Amino acid sequence: MKAAVIVFPGSNCDRDLAVALEKAGADVEMVWHKDTALPKGVDLVAVPGGFSFGDYLRCGAIAANSPICGELKAHVARGGYALGICNGFQVLTETGLLPGALRRNAGLKYICRPVELEVVAADTAYTSGYQAGQVITVPIAHHDGNYYVDDAKLAELQGEGRIAFTYVDNPNGSVADIAGVVSRNRRVLGMMPHPERMAEPSHGGTDGKAMFASLMSQMALA
Amino acid sequence: MKARVQVMLKNGVLDPQGEAVRHALGALGFDGVEGVRQGKVIELDLAEGTSEATVTEMCEKLLANTVIESYTIELG
Numbered sequence: 001m002k003a004a005v006i007v008f009p010g011s012n013c014d015r016d017l018a019v020a021l022e023k024a025g026a027d028v029e030m031v032w033h034k035d036t037a038l039p040k041g042v043d044l045v046a047v048p049g050g051f052s053f054g055d056y057l058r059c060g061a062i063a064a065n066s067p068i069c070g071e072l073k074a075h076v077a078r079g080g081y082a083l084g085i086c087n088g089f090q091v092l093t094e095t096g097l098l099p100g101a102l103r104r105n106a107g108l109k110y111i112c113r114p115v116e117l118e119v120v121a122a123d124t125a126y127t128s129g130y131q132a133g134q135v136i137t138v139p140i141a142h143h144d145g146n147y148y149v150d151d152a153k154l155a156e157l158q159g160e161g162r163i164a165f166t167y168v169d170n171p172n173g174s175v176a177d178i179a180g181v182v183s184r185n186r187r188v189l190g191m192m193p194h195p196e197r198m199a200e201p202s203h204g205g206t207d208g209k210a211m212f213a214s215l216m217s218q219m220a221l222a
Numbered sequence: 223m224k225a226r227v228q229v230m231l232k233n234g235v236l237d238p239q240g241e242a243v244r245h246a247l248g249a250l251g252f253d254g255v256e257g258v259r260q261g262k263v264i265e266l267d268l269a270e271g272t273s274e275a276t277v278t279e280m281c282e283k284l285l286a287n288t289v290i291e292s293y294t295i296e297l298g
Contacts, residue, residue: 058287065284094287101289103231106238148235148290173238 001026001219003044006072006088008033008063013049013196017085020196021046024212033066043219044081045072047088049141049194059102059144060090069095081125081215082188086142089180089190098181098190099157100149102142106173110143114205116168117179117193121161124186125218129210135168136207138193145192147174147181157181165191223268225277226296229286230261 003026007014018028021044029039033052038045053062063069069091076082076097084092092098105111114137119130130136149157154176157163165180172192180191195208231237237259244258264285266277277295286293 057284061284061287093289099289101287103235103290104238106236108238108242146238173236 001043001216002039002041003028003046004031004038004042005046005048006031006033006068007048008050008052008066010052010054011048011050011087013085013194017046017048017196020199020208020212023199024216026216031068033063033068036067036071038071038075042075042080044083044215045075047072047082047084047091049086049088052087052091058094060087060094063091064094073097076183076188079185079187083126084190085194085196086192089192090144092188092190097188098183099153100147100181102144102192103146103148104144105142105146111171112139112141114139115171115193117165118168120163120166121182123161124164124182124189125215126189126211127164127214128218129214137205138195138198138208140171140193142172142192145174146172147178147192149175160184162186164189165193223270223272224298225266225268225272226298227264227266227277227281227285228261228294229264229291230259231290232292235290
């Protein structure tokens, strides 16, 4: 699998994400936000966590309008895979590649701690290494992770089985406890928790590792 | 010319910051504050003759996230 990790000014999980992908066996290239082309033959574009452009205006809003995001949209339109974690999820909603928006946490506090997630949809390239209903522990670290969709969109997400992860104990006020969603073609995943920070024993747990392993095995089949 | 864009969370979208301000006002002894909504104001310095349609496009493309926010434009 060939993966590109986008780096914006203010990204801070880009290297962690690259390491997690590399350890799963991916060939990873870093891409700068001003670049106007993705590396040839890229299967997965990964948008990392952090505080792109200082979270100015809205989290992810400036990044979503950077030159590389035009390429990201074209990649997804071609049926390519894209993964957005934390700020990356905010960027994917701001580009319109995923529905909804991330609001300020209901408790107004920045929250940084491990949380339990339930794997709701195990039938995606990202989650096939988990069982539906499985509970995993992965850290969150965000101030604006309170997921919002209106009732009609929520019904659509539920009907199409597009809620990938929910919080067992909702930390931020997200609608329907949603922690991560996939696109209609199930190739774009956005999530607030950080699986790349729970991918090897020295992280204190390895519950995130299966996501990267799942991706590798799916890409091998493709 | 100047334009003033006011961006607010849409009605029905919970505004946790507004709620915190409402509680703080109550704690200061201001009774009867039934609701607080917090938004932002963006002032634009524009070339003369810039149309309202252009400012609307700016709002749609960047200044507001219309999934959760509404906006109003004042030209002047």
